[in-house]
Amino acid sequence: MPATELLQNVTSKFGTLEDGVDVSPFLEGVSKYYGFEFYSVALIPHNEPRRFPQHNLATNWPSELISLFEKKNLIDSGPLVSMVRSTTVPFVYNVGKKPAGEDLLAGREVLNEILQRFNLGYSALFPVCDNLGNRACVSFSGTREDLTTVEFLELFLISTYFQDRMSSIKRQLVEGRESPLSQRELECLRWSAEGKTSSEISQIMSLSEHTINYYLVSAARKLDAVNRIQAVAQSIREGWI
Numbered sequence: 451m452p453a454t455e456l457l458q459n460v461t462s463k464f465g466t467l468e469d470g471v472d473v474s475p476f477l478e479g480v481s482k483y484y485g486f487e488f489y490s491v492a493l494i495p496h497n498e499p500r501r502f503p504q505h506n507l508a509t510n511w512p513s514e515l516i517s518l519f520e521k522k523n524l525i526d527s528g529p530l531v532s533m534v535r536s537t538t539v540p541f542v543y544n545v546g547k548k549p550a551g552e553d554l555l556a557g558r559e560v561l562n563e564i565l566q567r568f569n570l571g572y573s574a575l576f577p578v579c580d581n582l583g584n585r586a587c588v589s590f591s592g593t594r595e596d597l598t599t600v601e602f603l604e605l606f607l608i609s610t611y612f613q614d615r616m617s618s619i620k621r622q623l624v625e626g627r628e629s630p631l632s633q634r635e636l637e638c639l640r641w642s643a644e645g646k647t648s649s650e651i652s653q654i655m656s657l658s659e660h661t662i663n664y665y666l667v668s669a670a671r672k673l674d675a676v677n678r679i680q681a682v683a684q685s686i687r688e689g690w691i
Contacts, residue, residue: 453607460608467615473508480608481510484601485594488570491612494534494577494585506683507586507616515568522564528557530575534587540576540606542597569593574602576609580617588612629690635669638662640691643682 451459464479477489490509509516519525530543545562565571570591579585588609597605629636634655641651648666652659666678675681685691 451604456604456607457611460611467612473612473616474510476612477508478510480605481590481592484590484597484605486574486590486592488568488591490587490589490591491616492587492589494587507687512568515564515570518564522557522560524557524561524564529561530573534575534577538577538579540574540602540609542602543573543575544596545571565591572596574605576606578609578613580613584617586613629685629688630672631669631685631690632665635665635672636685636691638665639669639678639682639685642666642678643686643691 460480463483464476467473467476473491477491481487481489488510490511491507492509493507506516522528524530533541533543545565565573571593572595573589573591574597575587575589577585577587590605631639637655638651641654646654648659648662651657652662655662666681669685670676670678670681673681673684675684682691
């Protein structure tokens with residue numbers, strides 16, 4: 451199938467990505483169509499340590515899985531991050547097969563145990579880049595058999611399309627949309643993104659913990675987020691923090 455025909459087919463099945471669109475149904479549809487249970491879109495981290503919300507752009511990973519990745523330091527280091535950082539070429543990670551390169555084996559047993567526990571034994575990862583040089587990785591995970599060559603190339607094209615559209619949408623939003631949050635709410639979200647608890651933020655900002663929680667709940671409500679983590683992730687995507 452020609453590339454243009456494939457993308458037309460994709461957008462007709464899963465919807466186009468336009469301003470203000472919720473990307474979750476699109477990614478959910480692509481994942482299920484290709485036999486995967488989970489998806490993740492994350493910025494490729496540099497060497498500075500960051501928490502998951504600062505990298506994550508979209509995912510349906512269980513919260514327990516995200517917590518384990520943070521606890522085991524698999525967000526900033528580990529086999530998958532090492533492999534993504536070292537290449538711009540898409541690849542597959544299979545817990546049943548040893549990856550090439552001895553330097554990528556550190557922490558592999560811990561990673562594999564976590565992936566198998568949550569039925570992410572087989573993952574296809576697609577490093578992508580926008581026209582400004584920002585790197586990200588679109589991944590699909592589950593328990594399916596190996597992708598065919600055609601499926602692999604189709605997912606690579608879809609991932610590239612997704613990153614291009616998301617980068618364009620983000621630029622338009624940053625340029626044309628002001629934050630609905632107050633400066634206090636944004637400041638609380640910034641500290642939350644750095645991994646600070648409400649108690650720690652209250653000391654930093656010289657406010658009561660009750661007031662900090664009020665600002666965080668208010669921010670989440672204004673953004674229609676279910677919790678502070680989702681509010682942080684959305685604010686980062688919008689370029690507000």
